[in-house]
Amino acid sequence: MTLQTMSLRTLLLLGLWHTGKRSLASAPELQDPPKKIAVVGAGIGGTAAAYYLRQEFGTGVKIDVFEPGIVGGRLATVKIADHEYEMGGTVIHPLNLHMKHFVERLGLLPKKDVPSKMAIFDGKELTFEESDWFIINFFRMLWRYGFSFLRLQLWVESVLDKFMRIYQYQQYGYSFSSVDRLLHAMGGDNFLTLMNQTLEETMMGEGFSQIFINDIVAPITRVNYGQSVRINGFVGAVSVAGADSGLWSVDGGNKRVCSGLLYYSKSELIPAKVTSISVKVRPSKTGTTNSFYEVSYVGESGSAYSLYDIVIIATPLHQGKSDITFSGFSPPIPSHYPGHYHLTVSTLVHGLLNMSYLGTAEPASKFTVSDILTTDSNGSVINSLSSIDPIHIPEGYKRPPASKTKVWKVFSPKALSQEQLQNIFISWDSVSETRWLAYPLYGLSHRKTPPFILHNRLYYLNSLEWAASAMEMSAISARNVALLAHHRWHGQVGKIDQEDLQTRLRGEL
DSSP states (O other), X not given: XXXXXXXXXXXXXXXXXXXXXXXXXXXXXXXXXXXXXXXXXXXXXHHHHHHHHHHHHOTTSEEEEEOSSOTTTTOOEEEETTEEEEOSOOOXXXXXXXXXXXXXXXXXXXXXXXXXXXEEEOSSSEEEEXXXXXXXXXXXXXXXXXXXXXXXXXXXXXXXXXHTHHHHHHHTTOBOSSHHHHHHHHHHHHHHHHHTSBHHHHHHHTTOOHHHIIIIIHHHHHHHHSOOTTSBHHHHHHHHHTTSTTOBOBTTOTHHHHXXXXXXXXXXXXXXXXXXXXXXEEEOTTSOEEEEEEEEEEETTEEEEEEESEEEEOSOOBTTXXXXXXXXXXXXXXXXBSOOEEEEXXXXXXXXXXXXXXXXXXXXXXXXXXXXXXXXXXXXXXSEEEEOOOSSOOTTOOOOOTTSOEEEEEEESSXXXXXXXXXXXXXXXXXXXXXXXXXXXXXXXXXXXXXXXXXXXXXXXXXGGGTOOOHHHHHXXXXXXXXHHHHHHHXXXXXXXXOOHHHHHHHHO
8 A cells, every 4th residue: 555545544444424514615705505405315315415415505405305214225124032133224334434423523422343253155064164373374375376365455455545535535526417327426337347257257367366256256246235355346446345343333223323314414214115207397587487397196195296306216227126217307317227126035044053054063052153144155055154243242242152042144045945945054033034135136237327317406315326335335326426416516617527626626726
């Protein structure tokens, strides 16, 4: 890592990237702010958008957030016995600066860390089991894979160094009109290349062996995205970074960030399902006409509609995820964009693990592995098996060994049959299953990402998750869309699709 990169990270981590610290040039005279903004969806993307829209447009604008379900979206918990557990998005990377900022601003705390160990399962036996001793793990990896592990860390570090540039761009109010332009600002042609080749191709090109990719990298992509190393290289890099050390979560559940952002943005939550969005033209006092967006929705009180100056869609516009229709737009806006979301079944089992399923003779009382990843083999019906902890760690808590009944989370591509459950567990007293269309199917057949700008003042936040899906990616997209909406409303084109930040910073010095 260069000294220049270290300095940038230090500044960012000290919090100097927050909104309101911009100093490149005095802002031109602004137009009157919009009166009403709608945000469709109250997951991490939608609530973060409401938060950033409030920062950009001030206190005078009314922000409505539509959500037919529970605030938090894909950040969800489930109660088993006396405790709650994460069922959706679980971990946050230590360099996810927006999520860190949210937690600090909302007065939340990171969950207490509980030490964990990892193993890899090929469907028949454990091919690797992490030791309590670092030196033993190091020499095991060195013996089997040479210095591939160290090279992997260096490769991820090089990607993260480029990734971190987006925080500096957003600190100074820069926004981007498309996913490709945003990615290019972060990583240049390198990031666009990652989007257009598989992770396997990328890593083979970097000199990693096929056995290392199959044994180590594939289990990581399977646990994080339920997919193989044939996902695109960019989301693959995000996935591998998600296996880094220092991962954390929010005490009391990650969904608390969403409810906190909603409260902090002073938005009105409307518990209703948006069914259609159309363009409406209305006369103004001056004799001209103004255009608005009519948002039609259905709630407990029946059908209704409202007019908005700006609309942010923060829910996927894809088959199986949305049935919002668009009318009156030229060119037409499709109700569904190409591509599909990948099904991952998350099953929480409060039970006793069957050690013979893992093909090990190790006694359950000595088995303290918490995360079992799987290789991409025909013998494995699961993507991962993890012993999970409550969303709040009580005082004196210790994770029980496998000989005790506890909560396990199983990720699988299909719902587990009764026979499969009986193979994995000796006994259980509760099973909770959730079928998630949690992230896109990251093949290369749909290389073109959906646009951020659907119409003049209609924006689509979920475009960015077609590059990679993560809590932080949603927050980055929310910040970008809020800035984009602000600049386009006020005609500030100098802050859109510009990659001259470093040149302008040098000019200020």
